[in-house]
Amino acid sequence: MxxxxxxxxxxxxxxxxxxxxxxxxxxxxxxxxxxxxxxxxxxxxxxxxxxxxxxxxxxxxxxxxxxxxxxxxxxxxxxxxxxxxxxxxxxxxxxxxxxxxxxxxxxxxxxxxxxxxxxxxxxxxxxxxxxxxxxxxxxxxxxxxAGLAEGEPVWRDWQVTARRQETVDVVSFTLVPVDGGPVPAFVPGQYTSVAVDLDGGRGQQIRQYSLSGRPGADHWRITVKRVRGTGGAPDGMVSTHLHEHVAVGDTLRLSPPFGEVDAVAGDGPLLLVSAGIGLTPAMAALEHLAATAPQRPVVLVHADRAGATHAHRDDLPRLHAALPQLRTALWYEDATDANLAGLTAEVAGGLVDPELIPLSPEAHVHLCGPLPFMNVVRGGLLRRGVPAERIAYEVFGPGMLRDDRG
Ligand SMILES: Cc1cc2nc3c(=O)[nH]c(=O)nc-3n(C[C@H](O)[C@H](O)[C@H](O)COP(=O)(O)OP(=O)(O)OC[C@H]3O[C@@H](n4cnc5c(N)ncnc54)[C@H](O)[C@@H]3O)c2cc1C
Ligand code: HEM
The missing domain is CATH 1.10.490.10 (Globins)
Known part of the structure; x- marks a missing residue:
């Protein structure tokens, strides 16, 4: 006071x-x-x-x-x-x-x-x-x-055990702790901070990456989009470094999992809405539910530029097989090359229309994508009667959505 x-x-x-x-x-x-x-x-x-x-x-x-x-x-x-x-x-x-x-x-x-x-x-x-x-x-x-003693550093060395090019601009890294100790549990929606030493003596930079793999697995996975500078702005420092300089066998300094957003809140119907690289928390949510609550009704709505830019799309047929109540609706700005290759999904062209999102009245919602996308979708869902406290969202940058910032 x-x-x-x-x-x-x-x-x-x-x-x-x-x-x-x-x-x-x-x-x-x-x-x-x-x-x-x-x-x-x-x-x-x-x-x-x-x-x-x-x-x-x-x-x-x-x-x-x-x-x-x-x-x-x-x-x-x-x-x-x-x-x-x-x-x-x-x-x-x-x-x-x-x-x-x-x-x-x-x-x-x-x-x-x-x-x-x-x-x-x-x-x-x-x-x-x-x-x-x-x-x-x-x-x-x-x-x-997080099990840290007072003043204990958050950083721990993790080794890259696999690197997978998901799309032209997105790569995923599989990581295990170098000390051989336990892999910390996390809640889908949580992230790790990754500290890297930039080349050319440019010092250290830290960024957050949502954990995109299955909680409880013997490794972590992060999925990183390479940020390219537009309009004279420089390319992203850390994402470019990870894409260009980090290979299998290299080590990265990672924090324990943190993040207040629970992407699998509730135990009834779940609606996951993502755009672009914002799908990483939704991937952890789907992997988690496939392992722990396969009968939970889930709708995945994902927006992307095209099928070719949609990262982790190859994982979806497996997740559909594990989650019989999963329904997937994709919005591709360019839907001419949808090429679903074995995936059961509805595909629409253009931008997501919040009025058309399949919505169960009691669904918990998790949203992640660029701010304008989240403002539009959240506004639409609020208008359709979803209470604000049932819409969780993650901003991939500082701050919160317009209405929640004060
Ligand atoms: C909770 C959370 C979870 C996240 N999860 C993921 C994830 O799962 N996957 C993922 O890929 N990302 C994720 N992010 C985003 C990630 O943390 C980074 O922000 C992203 O990788 C870009 O970092 P960077 O160092 O490459 O870019 P930065 O160097 O930080 O640049 C960011 C932007 O600022 C612009 N910029 C930089 N310097 C200037 C300048 N001097 N003038 C004008 N413009 C400038 C750049 O052009 C670029 O557009 C997450 C972020 C948060 C907060
Ligand atoms: C009362 C004091 C403080 C307030 C109100 C405050 C507020 C904030 C806010 C609002 C953010 C952005 C969070 C988000 O991602 O949405 C942030 C991030 C951050 N804060 Fe603080 N902070 C405080 C103290 C500190 C201190 C003591 C330090 C250490 C020197 C610190 C270091 C940072 C860093 C490094 C970030 C991340 C910056 C980035 O990603 O750009 N803060 N803080």
Whole structure:
């Protein structure tokens, strides 16, 4: 709880902080990286360049301040959970909150100038530390649940035992722990953070990849789409590295599984909706159900550019055989080359029409794909009466969907 005097100050200054949120977080990162260049290896440089991380941090701080002052319109719990899982997968430590707090509050002062009186500075310091304490506590529980002792690094070496080219731009890697120890269990929908040393002495970068294989198997699988730069933007750093430089026998540093999204929630009908590389959590869900609940009714809706770009399509006939109540509906922008090769599926041309998605009234839904795709599908499903709490979704980048961000 905020003290009464700080609550009044935060309410009065929230509009200014919100209006300048991204200017504040931009300045914050510049200051922090100047003082701590070693943190450049921890943060995603692509998200810094596009401004996505600055926007996500500003939105989270504003949502928390609204939550504290009672002005919030979106539930805070899911936002906290998402950040804590991401932080835990990166091995964020309590001591680092002091560094972030110092530079974030200094950036507020720099951007808002004289408006930041001592009372305003005190009030926002209080907001920051209430938020930091919530995150530190949640992250401590996540580390403990992952079997990590206090302060133990999250990173473990895994060896690539197989590499499969799924499509021209998508490759999957099968991995086993180098130490020969157990392969951690995970829930379909969870991801691992992968740390790589970029070539040419460009330092380390970390990215998240959803686990796309069967939970409980003696190995993990990740499936990576090569991100190509468009309109003058550079090619993706880590996906290009994985495609070009990582072969069978190589090792990668991986975190334990984290992620708050359960792709197989409930035990009734399940609707999995994915687009492009967003199919990776759905693949883990199907593999899991094939092994543990083969009679569960499942609808898989997948959108892709064409049959040739649809990764893991070759796995679907096997999954259909194992899951008699699986129904697959594919939307290919170019459906001329659908070539289903033994797969039982309905195929439509063009973009997914949410009105036409086969929907059981009590279905739990899992969505994953580009943001515009998820906004359209989620909006359509809400209009068709699916309650928001039954629609789980995964964003392959920082932040949450428009309506949930605050
Ligand atoms: C929870 C989660 C799960 C995920 N699961 C998967 C998965 O299963 N499979 C998968 O393939 N991906 C997945 N991702 C995405 C993955 O983590 C990476 O974001 C993706 O591989 C791109 O990383 P990259 O390093 O190749 O690209 P980056 O180098 O991070 O670049 C990303 C984008 O930013 C642009 N960019 C970079 N620098 C600049 C600049 N200076 N100016 C302008 N634009 C710039 C690039 O052109 C590119 O479009 C997941 C992400 C999350 C958060
Ligand atoms: C109260 C303090 C903090 C808040 C509100 C906060 C907020 C956030 C948010 C909103 C995200 C994006 C989550 C998502 O993927 O949706 C994020 C990611 C991240 N945070 Fe924090 N964070 C805080 C403290 C810290 C600290 C102390 C560190 C360590 C130096 C840190 C490092 C990171 C990193 C490395 C990422 C991933 C960045 C990326 O992928 O671009 N954060 N944080």
């Amino acid at each position: 905020l003290t009464e005097s700080s609550a009044a100050v935060v309410t009065a200054t929230l509009p200014a902080v919100q209006a300048h949120g991204e200017a504040i977080t931009r300045r914050f990162y510049q200051r922090m990286f100047d003082a701590h260049p070693e943190l450049l290896d921890l943060f995603n440089r692509g998200n810094q360049a596009t401004g996505a991380q600055q926007a996500a941090l500003a939105a989270a701080v504003v949502a928390y301040a609204e939550h504290l002052t009672g002005a919030g319109t979106v539930p805070w719990g899911p936002i906290l959970d998402r950040i804590a899982h991401k932080h835990a997968s990166l091995g964020i430590t309590p001591a680092q909150y002091t560094i972030v707090g110092r530079h974030l509050l200094a950036a507020v002062g720099e951007v808002l100038g004289e408006a930041v009186t001592p009372a305003v500075a005190t009030a926002w310091d209080e907001v920051y530390w209430l938020l930091a304490c919530e995150l530190i506590a949640r992250e401590a529980r996540l580390y403990a649940a």
